Amino acid sequence: MKNTLTAGVLLIGNELLSGSIEDRNLAHIAKTLEQRGIRVRETRIVPDIEAEIVTAVNALRQRYDYVFTTGGIGPTHDDITSDSIAAAFGVENVIQQEVYDLIDAYLSGKGVEFTAAAQRMAYAPQGAEMIKTDQSIVPGYRIDNVYVMAGVPRIMRIMLDGIVAHLKTGVAIHNASVHANIGEGEIAAALEAIQNRHPDIDIGSYPQDKDSTISQYRVIFVVKGTDLNEISETCEQIYQACMDLGVEAIIPSG
């Protein structure tokens, strides 16, 4: 699509690769960025191993306008994201005194010891810009075009809300859909012809399982682009193709 910016996402954590936890962050990041004209072009999921994080960060930050990482910035032995990001940039992981003081005051107020382990949360790569929010004491941060966030979804969302104001925006990406009771194979030729007429539009075709909670129809066509008129026109053409083939279809509003 024209005039959109690109992003890579790096999800860090053994638990995501072992199936212990299903990621709940990527979809939220992607939708939040698309509203601002930034498209996620690639996502990698890596374990809590420094060499893996370094390789992935360096690959992604060279390819995309922005990189967003989640996970590994807590206080435990497997929280090695800041060390790894520092290594990727060839800088030291250093104490952020202002963050240190905030956490220290917060824990003192609760009567909890500020352990050496917890102090790790006050470290970030040399040169990083802390991105504070009202709602989280430990901030996310930026180094060059890489934004580092927590893995816990509630905290990640707070950090992302603080980050988006700092981003350049592209032309916003919109989408609409057509639901239809047709096999993909039967409409594929018509769909390809419509796609070819609209090279700036992305048409995706998603067959639904019988137990789909998303649609009672057999397939959903998702139409994405930056021009609302062209999205609408494309949906009408897909709907018409369904009518021509004699099958049920709807264009849900909104």
Place this chain on the structure above:
Amino acid sequence: MKNTLTAGVLLIGNELLSGSIEDRNLAHIAKTLEQRGIRVRETRIVPDIEAEIVTAVNALRQRYDYVFTTGGIGPTHDDITSDSIAAAFGVENVIQQEVYDLIDAYLSGKGVEFTAAAQRMAYAPQGAEMIKTDQSIVPGYRIDNVYVMAGVPRIMRIMLDGIVAHLKTGVAIHNASVHANIGEGEIAAALEAIQNRHPDIDIGSYPQDKDSTISQYRVIFVVKGTDLNEISETCEQIYQACMDLGVEAIIPSG
């Protein structure tokens, strides 16, 4: 971990990167493989763009014992996985006559036209081994150490069930957990000491949101390894560390 095999997973599809659909395949693949002693070490999510798929497949297949892909093997214009896998291996994407005949017979029986688009589903890279199952006409397939599966979760699971019998197995990976009402920072030092005593065990620490549906406790420690006794011993040591710190903890059974 000792004596385990490694896998890379490649999830293919624009919809996963745009947040239109949340992946439901990775966790199932990871858990299924872990039971057989195969650990997912990296996952990449790429769009329906040939060059991106080629780059990712070639990176993963060189690094890991196995690669598993999902998505992009249907009949529509954005289903380019088989073309891309063929390109990654430098071979042609060729018709699989037996698969063609099966789909042809199936559609004839339903009185549905076997369109040129649908015929794409009968193609696979030259040299691929079709992995048939009783429950799906279109099979998943293997080329070298790469296994190609559908993106629709119900069909992916059928294909994976057919595939696992073909895989070498490592020593099975087991896990157990401890739930505790403690901040990660307060137990981090004790946890690191326990981790250092058990280098063949992976201890993960996962703080829970207040609205967590997984646990009412503030944090879950997940203990993974290949030795059931050592897993059990490690859990007991974490539990004891919680007791020493005067906090509630449980070791859920099963």
